[in-house]
Amino acid sequence: MSAVVxxxxxxxLLGHSALIIGFAACVFGALxxxxxxxxxxxxxxRAVNAYVWVALAGGVAAIAVMIKALITRDWSLAYVxxxxxxxxxPLFNFTAVWSALEGSILLWLLLLxxxxxxxxxxxxxxxxxxxxxxxxxxxxIVTAFFFFLALGPTDAFRAGVTPADFTRCCKGPNPLLQxxxxxxFHPPILYLGYVGFTVPFAFxxxxxxxxxxxxxWLVETRRWALFAWGFLTLxxxxxxxxxxxxxxxxxxWAWDPVENASFLPWLTGTAYIHSVMVQERRGMLxxxxxxxxxxTFSLTIxxxxxxxxxxxxxxxxxxxxxxxxxxxGGFGVVVAVSLALIGWRGxxxxxxxxxxxxxxxxxAFLANNVIFTLFAFxxxxxxxxxxxxxxxxxxxxxxxxxxxxxMAQPIGLVLLFLMAVAPALPWRKASxxxxxxxxxxxxxxxxxxxxxxxxxxxxxxxxxxxxxxAGFAAGSALRQLVLATRRQGVRGxxxxxxxxxxxxxxxxxxAVALTASNSYTRSAEFTISKxxxxxxxxxxxxxxxxxxxxxxxxxxxxxxxSIDGGQAYAPAISKFTANGQDIxxxxxxxxxxxxxxxxxxxxxxPSTGEAKIKVFIKxxxxxxxxxxxMCALGTVLAAFPGRHRRRPTDAVSAPINVAQEPEPADx
Amino acid sequence: xxxxxxxxTPTSETPMPETAGPSRxxxxxxxxxxxxxxxxxxxxxxxASKSGxxxxxxxxxxxxxxxxxxxxxxxxxxxxxxxLARRKGSxxxxxxxxxxxxxxxxxxxxxMAFVAQQATFADGAEFYSFVQPPNxxxxxxxxFAERGGDWPVxxxxxxxxxxxxxxxxxxxxxxxxxxxxxxxxxxGQIDAVTLSQLVQQQRDLYGKx
Numbered sequence: 100m101s102a103v104v105x106x107x108x109x110x111x112l113l114g115h116s117a118l119i120i121g122f123a124a125c126v127f128g129a130l131x132x133x134x135x136x137x138x139x140x141x142x143x144x145r146a147v148n149a150y151v152w153v154a155l156a157g158g159v160a161a162i163a164v165m166i167k168a169l170i171t172r173d174w175s176l177a178y179v180x181x182x183x184x185x186x187x188x189p190l191f192n193f194t195a196v197w198s199a200l201e202g203s204i205l206l207w208l209l210l211l212x213x214x215x216x217x218x219x220x221x222x223x224x225x226x227x228x229x230x231x232x233x234x235x236x237x238x239x240i241v242t243a244f245f246f247f248l249a250l251g252p253t254d255a256f257r258a259g260v261t262p263a264d265f266t267r268c269c270k271g272p273n274p275l276l277q278x279x280x281x282x283x284f285h286p287p288i289l290y291l292g293y294v295g296f297t298v299p300f301a302f303x304x305x306x307x308x309x310x311x312x313x314x315x316w317l318v319e320t321r322r323w324a325l326f327a328w329g330f331l332t333l334x335x336x337x338x339x340x341x342x343x344x345x346x347x348x349x350x351x352w353a354w355d356p357v358e359n360a361s362f363l364p365w366l367t368g369t370a371y372i373h374s375v376m377v378q379e380r381r382g383m384l385x386x387x388x389x390x391x392x393x394x395t396f397s398l399t400i401x402x403x404x405x406x407x408x409x410x411x412x413x414x415x416x417x418x419x420x421x422x423x424x425x426x427x428g429g430f431g432v433v434v435a436v437s438l439a440l441i442g443w444r445g446x447x448x449x450x451x452x453x454x455x456x457x458x459x460x461x462x463a464f465l466a467n468n469v470i471f472t473l474f475a476f477x478x479x480x481x482x483x484x485x486x487x488x489x490x491x492x493x494x495x496x497x498x499x500x501x502x503x504x505x506m507a508q509p510i511g512l513v514l515l516f517l518m519a520v521a522p523a524l525p526w527r528k529a530s531x532x533x534x535x536x537x538x539x540x541x542x543x544x545x546x547x548x549x550x551x552x553x554x555x556x557x558x559x560x561x562x563x564x565x566x567x568x569a570g571f572a573a574g575s576a577l578r579q580l581v582l583a584t585r586r587q588g589v590r591g592x593x594x595x596x597x598x599x600x601x602x603x604x605x606x607x608x609x610a611v612a613l614t615a616s617n618s619y620t621r622s623a624e625f626t627i628s629k630x631x632x633x634x635x636x637x638x639x640x641x642x643x644x645x646x647x648x649x650x651x652x653x654x655x656x657x658x659x660x661s662i663d664g665g666q667a668y669a670p671a672i673s674k675f676t677a678n679g680q681d682i683x684x685x686x687x688x689x690x691x692x693x694x695x696x697x698x699x700x701x702x703x704x705p706s707t708g709e710a711k712i713k714v715f716i717k718x719x720x721x722x723x724x725x726x727x728x729m730c731a732l733g734t735v736l737a738a739f740p741g742r743h744r745r746r747p748t749d750a751v752s753a754p755i756n757v758a759q760e761p762e763p764a765d766x
Numbered sequence: 767x768x769x770x771x772x773x774x775t776p777t778s779e780t781p782m783p784e785t786a787g788p789s790r791x792x793x794x795x796x797x798x799x800x801x802x803x804x805x806x807x808x809x810x811x812x813x814a815s816k817s818g819x820x821x822x823x824x825x826x827x828x829x830x831x832x833x834x835x836x837x838x839x840x841x842x843x844x845x846x847x848x849x850l851a852r853r854k855g856s857x858x859x860x861x862x863x864x865x866x867x868x869x870x871x872x873x874x875x876x877x878m879a880f881v882a883q884q885a886t887f888a889d890g891a892e893f894y895s896f897v898q899p900p901n902x903x904x905x906x907x908x909x910f911a912e913r914g915g916d917w918p919v920x921x922x923x924x925x926x927x928x929x930x931x932x933x934x935x936x937x938x939x940x941x942x943x944x945x946x947x948x949x950x951x952x953x954g955q956i957d958a959v960t961l962s963q964l965v966q967q968q969r970d971l972y973g974k975x
Contacts, residue, residue: 439798441798442794445793445797446794486812702905713943
């Protein structure tokens with residue numbers, strides 16, 4: 100077979116040009132702004148701001164060219180050969196853009212330039228303020244780094260080698276990525292979260308560089324962090340949903356390294372959006388909050404490295420050896436710069452205040468932070484532990500869900516307890532009597548939840564404790580919401596505290612659903628013939644039909660199984676002809692109290708009418724998705740200013756507060 | 767990273783308020799140094815990790831190479847007992863496969879050619895297929911009935927052998943010398959010429975023993 104490199108096509112040329120222009124714009128932007136800030140030249144700073152639009156154009160054009168190349172099946176590009184095919188339906192052909200490493204970097208880049216443009220536009224009047232300027236410099240540099248990745252190590256516009264046979268060369272995306280519409284939503288939403296943490300990171304670095312001791316930078320950052328956090332949360336939940344609907348193993352979370360990589364920044368980000376309130380209210384924990392933001396951003400880069408470099412085996416990993424060193428280098432630079440800045444400025448920024456009593460709101464937030472950090476540490480340790488062992492002993496081990504589940508359970512219980520108590524705690528110091536009054540109803544809710552779960556037949560100490568604490572925590576959140584709405588009507592649902600309580604309710608629902616589904620899932624495997632009925636867990640399953648099917652892309656077997664004599668559900672196995680990969684498609688009967696999850700297993704034969712099926716009875720799964728929706732809703736509500744929004748503690752530096760009128764709700 | 771940063775920093779942060787007087791102690795640099803030391807360790811481990819070997823086709827590393835092969839006691843699909851230790855004295859080639867895996871199907875013809883070639887030598891290598899579960903018995907039998915090949919096919923219903931050999935993704939091929947030491951691990955599809963050259967190379971290197 101002769102390998103001929105096609106001459107660089109139009110799309111390759113356009114894509115490369117867009118990336119080079121974007122990269123150059125970011126480099127010039129960063130250098131220009133640094134010069135303007137050092138020379139204190141506001142006119143230059145304003146002029147430099149124009150580079151933002153060039154970078155935006157570059158990032159948008161790059162991904163647009165790739166989408167066009169995929170739609171027109173431009174086989175001159177290696178990436179189109181990798182993820183494109185004539186048979187892929189339009190929707191999945193579009194999502195093929197981010198179905199492999201090179202394209203996912205283009206998506207990352209697109210979101211990054213959009214954040215960059217929004218920040219630059221929003222603060223265009225204050226570009227001369229060193230705080231804003233440095234934040235933009237950081238964003239320019241991060242964007243330049245991703246332009247560089249897209250140009251070199253993960254070049255999506257590389258010219259392809261002419262394949263011997265076009266009909267056989269190009270398989271389309273991984274079959275798992277062309278099986279469910281969630282592929283359209285999960286990656287971009289998750290990336291909005293990941294990339295969104297660049298903004299608070301940039302302001303944190305700027306705060307350290309300028310040494311602004313005041314809380315001004317916080318005000319800039321808080322909503323952006325909340326915005327990114329909301330998308331990260333939603334993205335993670337959607338990922339779980341996708342796993343449940345597509346992968347056919349009956350679970351939502353497997354502690355896979357890629358899942359952990361998204362969970363790590365979520366943990367530190369969650370810690371931040373709690374502890375930042377202590378700083379706004381009491382002016383404490385300044386360095387700690389900065390560290391959390393720096394940690395969150397570093398973890399997104401580290402997570403990208405872990406999952407995109409192939410050092411860790413994972414179902415999600417796009418193994419590709421070439422990008423690893425660059426991402427690791429990027430991580431190293433981010434960490435080194437962060438640590439150096441904290442070492443330099445840390446003592447100066449530290450606040451003089453003290454926590455009066457551990458039994459106080461700030462004490463609870465501190466406990467929350469310790470727990471979240473511990474959680475993150477445990478997850479990180481479990482994720483990289485195989486690498487540590489491999490480096491020391493030259494053998495491969497895997498750290499699986501038993502480790503994570505064992506560690507997560509007590510941590511989760513403590514978090515539920517904190518969620519129950521913290522909203523009732525006043526700032527500074529709580530008296531026993533006050534707590535008794537405030538926790539009276541929530542405690543009864545907890546007792547009620549416990550009694551209810553016992554009546555429903557729940558067993559197991561840890562699960563019962565979880566349900567009781569969940570009731571307690573839900574009582575606390577509801578108490579706050581009831582008091583707020585009684586005072587302010589519908590507006591009582593707005594604002595950080597009240598929106599936060601709705602997020603709490605969502606998280607509690609998720610915790611309850613996970614506890615129930617992890618503890619009480621029952622499953623069984625049956626081999627049944629056509630017409631036969633089996634009984635399991637009080638339900639009957641009748642194999643109505645078992646047929647072969649063939650589509651343009653796949654051949655497979657489909658069963659029709661009637662549950663309790665009712666509607667037929669159709670689990671299937673498809674073999675995608677281009678990849679030869681078997682994909683099981685589960686079929687789920689969703690209910691308020693439980694899901695009945697059916698999969699068709701290998702070994703089913705339509706010729707004999709004999710099917711191997713697996714049945715999972717999974718309690719309360721629906722509430723997991725409801726909880727996720729409530730988190731999203733609560734985040735939106737929390738972004739609106741509440742009526743009693745306090746003005747931030749007085750800032751030391753004038754320029755920030757001059758322009759800092761109450762912001763419109765920009766999310 | 768930053769767990770470490772996160773864990774460390776509060777130690778500087780929390781006790782401070784109680785002790786903080788007008789004179790501020792320099793704490794941050796020391797905390798930062800401690801965190802940096804931990805992260806440098808992590809960084810070093812990450813940098814040293816081998817990356818991107820999963821999808822590689824060809825010779826791959828394995829901790830087993832140069833070490834005695836894991837003990838294998840199982841039965842074949844003809845219900846005969848199989849004990850790898852009893853194969854000592856001859857070169858052994860083990861091919862892990864699954865009847866549904868596409869590269870396994872693709873390489874099957876080459877494996878047949880290789881086995882036929884080795885059969886012409888007096889001391890030709892012995893060849894065994896190890897099944898990677900889950901794989902239906904009927905499917906395995908149908909695979910060989912349809913495509914030929916009459917060498918022993920060894921059961922691994924609980925996947926223990928696959929784990930012992932560290933098989934990541936079938937097909938994988940191992941070459942074991944007459945003293946029972948693993949010499950070669952090949953990941954992915956292999957062709958008859960390459961396989962027979964590899965065996966010959968190893969014979970030249972490690973003799974007949």
